[in-house]
Amino acid sequence: MAIVKHDTVIDNDWITLDAEGDLPAGDVNIIVPLDRWKAEQDSLKGRNGGVGVLLVPGDAPEDIAADLDRLALIAIRFPAYTDGRGYSYARVLRERYGFAGEIRAVGDVLRDQILNMHRCGFDAFDLKDDADTALAKVRAAMAEMTVYYQPTGDGRATAGSLRERRRAGQVG
Amino acid sequence: MSLQIVTANRLDDGLVVFMTANHGWSDDIHQAVLAEDQAHADDLLARASTRDQDIVVVGPYLIEVEASEAGIVPTKYREVLRTKGPSVRQDLGYQAGQ
Amino acid sequence: MYRYDDFDRQLVLERTEQFRGQVARRLSGELTEDQFRPLRLMNGVYLQLHAYMLRVAVPYGTLSGAQLRQLGYIARKYDKGYGHFTTRQNIQYNWPKLAELPDALLDLARVEMHAIQTSGNCIRNTTTDQYAGAAADEIEDPRPYCELIRQWSTFHPEFTYLPRKFKIAVTGAPNDRAAVRVHDIGLRMHQNAEGETGFEVIVGGGLGRTPFVGKTIRDFIGKNDLFSYLEATLRVYNRFGRRDNKYKARIKILVHEIGAEEMARLVEEEWAQIKDGSLKVSDAEIAQYIAQFAPPSFETLPDDDAEFARRKVENPGFAAWVRSNVVAHKQPGYAIANVSLKPIGGIPGDATADQMERVADLADQYSFGDVRVTHEQNLVLPHVKKADLFSLWAELSNAGLATANLGYVTDIIACPGLDYCALATARSIPLSQRISERFGDLDRQHHIGELKIKISGCINACGHHHVGHIGILGLDKRGKEFYQITLGGDASENAAIGKIVGAGFSEAEVVDAIEAIVTRYLEIRDAGERFIDTYRRVGTDPFKEVLYGDR
Known part of the structure; x- marks a missing residue:
């Protein structure tokens, strides 16, 4: 298991909690399921450690829209890589609500989906590989394509915008 | 209990193949190893579905066949077509001797 | 006709190399079949x-001669010398080897083509009117x-793993030749009260095991807003479409x-959030694309051609072909020529490598290098001078x-059926061949008039049987093929x-039926009635x- 973020392997200093059970010590960073956040957010907001929320398919990112400045991390789970709902959740969080913290892909996260995830706003990828393999896979995936048709919030220039720029240059 | 054999498509060229007695694969159905009971059939399918086999064939499954002196013939028309080729292009597929 | 620029070229080349890598990883065992599929x-x-x-993919059914x-x-290099044109205006090859496919894709990329998203739970090839840019009735x-x-x-990054496949069709003419009402999204161009051209948005049509005619969710969306509206629709579907049951996962459900x-x-609600974002397409950008599809350099001609008229009188075979296969063009003196891939007793939609090359040559010679593929599995030369029709017909006859x-x-639509398809429950092609032979006499066909028979070899309805005037569905009944009408x-x-x-x-009874x-x-038909008109008047009882008689 290794988490790759911003072209480097990072330590996982977050604990993912279940829907119920005791909270760890106050300075430990925790990720809680959405329902638990909704039920316990008053107490969770008082913790010293970081708090993140886990979204699973079927959850609504709108439910945490008002809380985003309290959250350092949002994990989005892919129970199977073929369940693409998480891509929409990430875009809504990044592009609509301007979430600037970490969006971590967890679950069935594979090399061939990483570029799409990154384009949708994910910036951390939890892979079931050792550190070197995980880093190599993410780097290879990110380098595979250099032309993009769709504007997303990822900062990449689209083919359309580059064409526009070229035309403006020719005219000017 | 009817006889069963394991069939699949070969990974590299996609052509229809049948599992043989040594757990290899042949494009000739008459080379297929026959399972006479369900336990044997399940065992063959398990041997066809290992990680090692996954880089040789795709999608192994069991089919029912009848065996006689003339050879092995699937009972379902779909599988008969797989052993021959398209009925509308008899110049193509195994039926054409390719 | 749209030509790739360096961005499009680069993207397709990168995709080809990506797939080459994926094939290599699959053959080496790094990827399992489940991951590779x-x-x-x-x-x-x-x-x-x-x-x-x-x-x-044949994007929107448009091909150049090249x-x-x-x-x-x-077809010749990687397959067995033929291909099959489909109801999605695409072409299928039936015998390629996995290890050679990256090279085949590279050869496609050389002519600005690809196989991207022709399967999978993503947005498929967009289809449209095969007479686009030529039809006399086009808006x-x-x-x-x-x-x-x-x-x-x-490669829409958000919509690559949708609940199920997604098909969009567009028509620019009031006579819908693109079947837009039976697509996941159908777009019908029309003018609003202000005289602007835009799109009616029809959602949730489809065939398969649960057929529906689509419903209009918006009467009019302007051109600049079309793409944000599509994105909003897809996002709603991606988030809320069912994923618990493959058979209930299409947007129609x-x-x-x-x-x-x-x-x-x-x-x-979703669109309101994104409509003013970066998907709003400017008039200037739309104009760039309209320019790419500018009409070819038509000659100024009288609409009537004396030679054409004379040939029709002299040659009944030519006259019959003109009557059925030639359609009115918007440009005086020109016509749209349909190339039937339904020879009597043949395999619907199949074309040999030689035939493809022949039609390519004829397109270059007679139709400004423009060829179309129809969802009814034929080809079209969309811009032929009336004066050239006779020569064209003679050359087509030779081929x-x-x-x-x-x-x-x-002119039967038939899916590949059990002769090729792993999902089929019965054969489609042999039945279409037998019907074709039964009705092969040309005078009889003309006497019968317009009648669309569509045959599917399973409930997935690739052969569009639900929307055939006569539809035939092939099923398996206790190991035997049987056919529902x-x-x-x-x-x-x-x-x-x-x-x-x-x-x-x-199988033995169905052609007689x-x-x-x-x-x-x-x-029972009244004068001038097509089969479908008569059916609408009398219903199923007659x-x-x-x-069944008294059965």
Whole structure:
């Protein structure tokens, strides 16, 4: 298991909690399921450690829209890589609500989906590989394509915008 | 209990193949190893579905066949077509001797 | 016609190399078949009954002569010398080898083609009117918008793992030849009260095991807003479409379950959030694409050509072909020529490498290098001078491509069926061949008039049987093929789902059953009525009577 973020392997200093059970010590960073956040957010907001929320398919990112400045991390789970709902959740969080913290892909996260995830706003990828393999896979995936048709919030220039720029240059 | 054999498509060229007695694969159905009971059939399918086999064939499954002196013939028309080729292009597929 | 620029070229080349890497990882065992399957599917590679199958996208059904010639080359080099044109305006090859597919894709890329997203739970190739840019009844050429949709949908990072596949069709003419009401999204161009051209948005149509005619969720969306509106619709579907059951995962089920009004509300709510974002396409950008599809340099001609008229009088075979296969063009002196891929007794939609090359040459010679693929599995040369029609016809005849049966009873849509397809429950092609032979006489076909027979070899309905005037569905009944007949389906602007007429027929009985239906129609039709008109007037009873008697 290794988490790759911003072209480097990072330590996982977050604990993912279940829907119920005791909270760890106050300075430990925790990720809680959405329902638990909704039920316990008053107490969770008082913790010293970081708090993140886990979204699973079927959850609504709108439910945490008002809380985003309290959250350092949002994990989005892919129970199977073929369940693409998480891509929409990430875009809504990044592009609509301007979430600037970490969006971590967890679950069935594979090399061939990483570029799409990154384009949708994910910036951390939890892979079931050792550190070197995980880093190599993410780097290879990110380098595979250099032309993009769709504007997303990822900062990449689209083919359309580059064409526009070229035309403006020719005219000017 | 009817006889069963394991069939699949070969990974590299996609052509229809049948599992043989040594757990290899042949494009000739008459080379297929026959399972006479369900336990044997399940065992063959398990041997066809290992990680090692996954880089040789795709999608192994069991089919029912009848065996006689003339050879092995699937009972379902779909599988008969797989052993021959398209009925509308008899110049193509195994039926054409390719 | 749209030509790739360096961005498009680069993208397709990168995709080809990406797939080459994926194939290598699969062959080495790094990828399991479960992991590889969706990747190969998104490059158009299926595993069928006998071998792999490659489905190549023909974006909005438009090909250049050079592209069609290359499709012939690929048929010869990587396949067994033929290809099959499909109801999605695509072409399929039936025998490629996995290890050679990256090279085949590279050869496609050389002529600005690809197999991207021709399968998988993503946005598929966008289809449109095969007469786009040529039809006399057209409001506006839909292809500039189709090309923009192609780019928007290609590798859309958010919509690559939808609940199920997603098909968009566009028509720019009031006579709908693109079956837009039976697509996941159908777009119909029309003018609003202010005289602007835009799109009616129809959502949730589809065939398959649960057929629906789509519902309009917006009467009019302007061109600049089309793409944000599509994105909003897809986002609603991606988030809320069912994923618990493959057979209930298409958007038609979502629309059916929550209702068109609620669907419209969800889409409008999402669209309100993104409509002023970066997907708003400017008039200037649209103009760039319209310019790419500018009409070819037509000559200024009188609409009537004396030589053309004389040839028709002199040569009944030519006259018959003109009557059925030639359609009015918007430009005086020109015509649209349909190339039937339905020879009597042949395999619907199949073309040999030689035929592809022949049609490519004829397109270059007679039609400004422009060829179309139709969802009814024929080809079209869209811009032919009337004065050239006779020469064209003569050359098509030599290549076995001048069957004069467009829209007639032998112009049958048939899916590959159990002869090729791993999902099929019965064969389609042999049945279509037998019906074609039964009705092969040209005078008889002309006497019968427009009659669309569509045959599917399983409930997935690739052969569009639900929207055939006569639809035939092949099923497996205790190990034997048998065929269920539906009547009254229609894929046009008057879209309707056919009704099952009664118990199914064995392989031996079904052609006689079709003939009995046709004979009854001829007995009871009023003057000028097509089969579908008569059916609408009389319903199923008269046909049940001849099929089942007192049964």
